[in-house]
Amino acid sequence: MDNDDRQIGTILTRREVLKLFGVAGLGVLVGCRPTRQRSPSPTALPPTAPDAASATSEATATTVPLTAPDAASATSEATATTVPLTAPDAASATSEATATTREVMALPSCVVRPAATEGPYYLDLDMLRSDVREDRVGTTLTLNFRVSQVSNNRCTPLQGALVEIWHCDANGIYSGVRDRFADTTGQSFLRGGQMTDRTGLATFSTLYPGWYPGRAVHIHFKVFPTSGLVFTSQLFFPEPFTDQLFSAPPYAAKGQRTTLNSNDGIYRAELLLSPTINGDGVEATFDIGMEL
Incomplete structure (x- = not known):
């Protein structure tokens, strides 16, 4: 269990990510998060600074009097030259700043630097599956990984990457281990792997994880x-969201959890999901860029 908690690879800071691309590289990053640009339910997205800026820009644009050009035409050329030359420059600067902000927002939420593995990686082909629930009970979680390749000032979908997940069930039990909680050797519930498609997407049908002493709710x-x-x-996972789900069976039977994100030494804000209710279940997407 302790080895499972060890991170392999490095999460880049925002400063490192921006340095990695530079200003010239930001223009191609929009392609890393296509669904943000084409969301079927725009109202479901939380308001962000770029959206506010866009709204402000549109509102400002509508306040420009449409009769001004006609009035200018009726006046002398000398009068026309009195129009301040700095206004277009200011508007241009604002537009460029807004565009840059939008491009920055299009970065993957987490950009990482993978590390070398120790020895060959053994892949059990039977574990290549999208539905990992087996006989476990709990709230269904549709978990999407959107993987991008970050290299040469470009960010493109990474096809053919192997994504693996594993986590405990509603009672805090892992499969395939023997520990002080249970002996589940030979079992494989809530474990599996998927290869990313041409859009960099790998999707799992799993369950919202439970908890065990000493750790916040998490998925490896x-x-x-x-x-x-x-x-x-x-x-x-966000604490309020977890609290809501854990107030109902089967999670409620385990009682009050003892460790939150704030006092879990492994927690990082870059690794926090933003789950939403989707029918009878929950859905969350994790955008990750791999520096290669």
Whole structure:
């Protein structure tokens, strides 16, 4: 269990990410997060600074009097030259700043640097599956990984990367282990892997994880972008969202959890999911860029 908690690879800071691309590289980053640009339910997205800026820009644009050009035409050329030359420059600067902000917002929420693996990675082909629930009970979680390749000032969907997940069930039990909680050797529930498609997407049907003493609610994951490289870490959930789900069966039977994100030493804000209710279940997407 302790080895599972060890992160392999490095999460880049925002400063490192921006330095990695530079201003010239930002223009191609929009392609890393296509669904943000084409969301079927725009109202479901939380308001962001770029959206506010866009709204302000549109509102400002509508306040420009449409009769001004006609009035200018009726006046002398000398009068026309009194129009301040700095106004267009200011508007242009604002537009460029807004565009840059939008491009920055289009970065993957987490950009990482994979590390070399120790020895060959053994892949049980039977574990290549999207539905990992087996006989476990709980709230269904549709978990999407959107993997991008970050290199040469470009960010493009990464096809053929192996994504693996594993986590405990509603009672805090892992499959395939023997520990002080249970002996589940030979079982494989809530474990599996998927290869990313041409859009960089890998999707799992799993369950919202439970908890066990000493750890916040989390999901382990690995991404193998290429042979010999891996990034290993964990995903976390917002506390209010977890509280809501854990007030109902089967999670409620375990009682009050003892460790939150704030006092879990492994928690990182870059690894926090933003789950939403989707029918009878929950859905969350994790955008991750791999520096290759």
